[in-house]
Structures are given as C-alpha cells and as structure tokens.
Amino acid sequence: MLTSWTRAALIASAVLTLAACAGPGHHAFQNQLSVQGTAPVLSVQGYVVRNAQDERRLRDVWQKMAELMKAKPGFITADLNPGAAGSELWIEISQWRSAAHLRAAFNDPQVQETVRKLPTVRMNHLFIASAGGHASATPPLATSK
Numbered sequence: 001m002l003t004s005w006t007r008a009a010l011i012a013s014a015v016l017t018l019a020a021c022a023g024p025g026h027h028a029f030q031n032q033l034s035v036q037g038t039a040p041v042l043s044v045q046g047y048v049v050r051n052a053q054d055e056r057r058l059r060d061v062w063q064k065m066a067e068l069m070k071a072k073p074g075f076i077t078a079d080l081n082p083g084a085a086g087s088e089l090w091i092e093i094s095q096w097r098s099a100a101h102l103r104a105a106f107n108d109p110q111v112q113e114t115v116r117k118l119p120t121v122r123m124n125h126l127f128i129a130s131a132g133g134h135a136s137a138t139p140p141l142a143t144s145k
Contacts, residue, residue: 032126033106035099040076040129043102045092047119049082054119058090061117068111069094074101095129102126 035041049055062080069075078094096102105111 033099033103035126035128037128038098041096041099041102042127042129043094043096044123044125044127045118046123047090047092048088048122049090049119050088055082057117058119061114062092065111065114065118068108068114069105072101072105072108074098075105099126 047058049058059080066078066080069078074097076095076097078092081091081093083089083091094102096105106115
C-alpha cells in the first residue's frame, strides 16, 4: 500500500503529467512499456468522469481490472483515486516490480478486453519508482525478487 504522502505526491505528479502529455516531450505509453531494466515502475492512468454513470462504470471495470492484475506476477499494488472538490479527473496508480511484468500483464487477452471497457478519455504514463528520490516517515515499498 502506498503511504498517504506518496499517494498525494503521485496524484499531484499525475495531474501535471496529464497536462504535459500533450507536449513535445511526451512518449507514448506503449513506447514506455518497452523500457528495459529491473527497477520497479509506477503506471499512472487518468480518467475523466463526468457523471454518476461514468463513475459507476469506471469503478466496476477498474475492480475487474484490479482482480486480473492482482493475479499477475510482479504486481505490487493499485489505487483508484477521485479528484477533490468536484474534479472530474480520477487517477489510477499501480506499482509493478518491473516494466517487463507490467508489459506481460497487458499482453493477457482478458486484460486487453477489460482495458477496452475503461473510459476512452484518459492518459497513461509510466514512471520509474523512486528513481528520483524518496522521502517519507515510513520506508519505501520493499521490492522482493
């Protein structure tokens, strides 16, 4: 489970990422999934939820996706977070042992079918977990082999 400080920092960075995804420095999520290495990664998705029907749909499909992903090798954790104060932006953050684990999970036909049911207005971005540093009152998530 992500600490509350880490979750807040990731949500803030995800909002900034959503704004930056239209810029020239953005790399497509599929390209990011091809990153090599064994470092843990954070997968961040942003969804626009405009009404109660969209919210129910996102929650239901995300729950199905979470169940599929939890069974995959390398999965660590995932959180779905609504925006505050009536914001339409929802952020999903998942942590994986490596990009290779996440890439393998996305290759599952059941996962691909479930992804197609998620809201279409969204952003995807992959981050290297704690590569830029970490500060917390609690230790960072352990990465087991």
